[in-house]
Amino acid sequence: xxxxxxxxxxxxxxxxxxxxxxxxxxxxxxxxxxxxxxxxxxxxxxxxxxxxxxxxxxxxxxxxxxxxxxxxxxxxxxxxxxxxxxxxxxxxxxxxxxxxxxxxxxxxxxxxxxxxxxxxxxxxxxxxxxxxxxxxxxxxxxxxxxxxxxxxxxxxxxxxxxxxxxxxxxxxxxxxxxxxxxxxxxxxxxx
Numbered sequence: 001x002x003x004x005x006x007x008x009x010x011x012x013x014x015x016x017x018x019x020x021x022x023x024x025x026x027x028x029x030x031x032x033x034x035x036x037x038x039x040x041x042x043x044x045x046x047x048x049x050x051x052x053x054x055x056x057x058x059x060x061x062x063x064x065x066x067x068x069x070x071x072x073x074x075x076x077x078x079x080x081x082x083x084x085x086x087x088x089x090x091x092x093x094x095x096x097x098x099x100x101x102x103x104x105x106x107x108x109x110x111x112x113x114x115x116x117x118x119x120x121x122x123x124x125x126x127x128x129x130x131x132x133x134x135x136x137x138x139x140x141x142x143x144x145x146x147x148x149x150x151x152x153x154x155x156x157x158x159x160x161x162x163x164x165x166x167x168x169x170x171x172x173x174x175x176x177x178x179x180x181x182x183x184x185x186x187x188x189x190x191x
Contacts, residue, residue, distance in 0.1 A: 003189055004112055009059035009068035014154075014173040022176055023191035024183075032058040032068065036082075044074035044104055049120060052106035056116070065188055066110040071173050073149030074102045083150040086139050092150035093138070098129035101149070103171045107179050111186050119182050121175035123166030125153070130160060 006024070008016065011031035019026065032055040038047050048070050056068035073080040075095060083089040103125055108118045130138075138157065144150040151157035153164075153171045169176040184190050 005061070005064040006188065007059060007061045007064045007066045009055045009066055012069075012173055015069060018169055018172060018174040018176055019179075022180055026067070027064075028061075030059045030061075034058055036070075038079050042079075043077055044072050044079050044102070045120065047079055048072045048104045048106040049118070052108040052118070056108040056110050060110075063112060065112065065183075065186075067107070067179070067183070068109075069105055069107045069174055069179075071103065071105040071148055071170075074104060075099070080149040082146050082148050083144050084146065086144070089139055089144035089147075089150035090135065093127075093130060093135055093144070096127045096149060096151070097135075098127065100124055100126045103149075103166075105170045105173065105175055107175065107182060109182050109186055109188075115186060117182050117186050119175070119178040121167055121170045121178050123164055123168070123170045125164050125171055126162040127151075127160045128162050134160070 005027045007028045007030060008026035009030055009032050034054045036051055051070035052068050056066050059066050080092050081088055083092055103123045106120050110116050141156055143152055143155045153161060167175040180190060
């Protein structure tokens with residue numbers, strides 16, 4: 001049986017590693033070029049779904065399966081940015097310190113015959129209250145760079161995580177159970 005071509009519409013090395021964890025290696029990886037700025041009044045759920053859909057559509061590869069995903073960190077109605085500066089990361093981490101937040105990932109799959117499936121997965125994460133020293137040490141390590149909400153649960157920030165309710169792999173960047181179900185349900189031959 002010939003396995004159809006799978007295109008991953010994501011520049012995230014974490015998503016690529018997570019897929020490899022379940023035995024999936026995309027044939028191509030294409031970084032979508034879309035504007036990720038939240039629209040005025042857009043709620044986190046709407047935002048993450050729109051971005052995942054836009055990523056999948058922007059990569060449009062006829063005759064291929066196209067898998068796209070986007071992850072956001074949300075506190076209430078507020079969408080936290082992918083931190084680009086240490087000041088951004090510090091603001092995010094101070095906001096998250098000692099409280100719960102939601103991590104949402106939308107996964108979209110376009111099939112060979114034009115069908116589209118999607119899943120939205122939400123996990124709740126609680127960070128401990130961060131001391132000034134913990135915050136300074138974490139920021140100095142630069143692990144926050146480019147991370148939604150300013151932290152990577154799979155890195156040094158794991159020492160700040162009081163609990164996770166829901167999918168751990170979702171918080172890393174791709175909910176593996178739901179992604180596998182979506183692929184299987186739309187005809188992708190899982191290993």
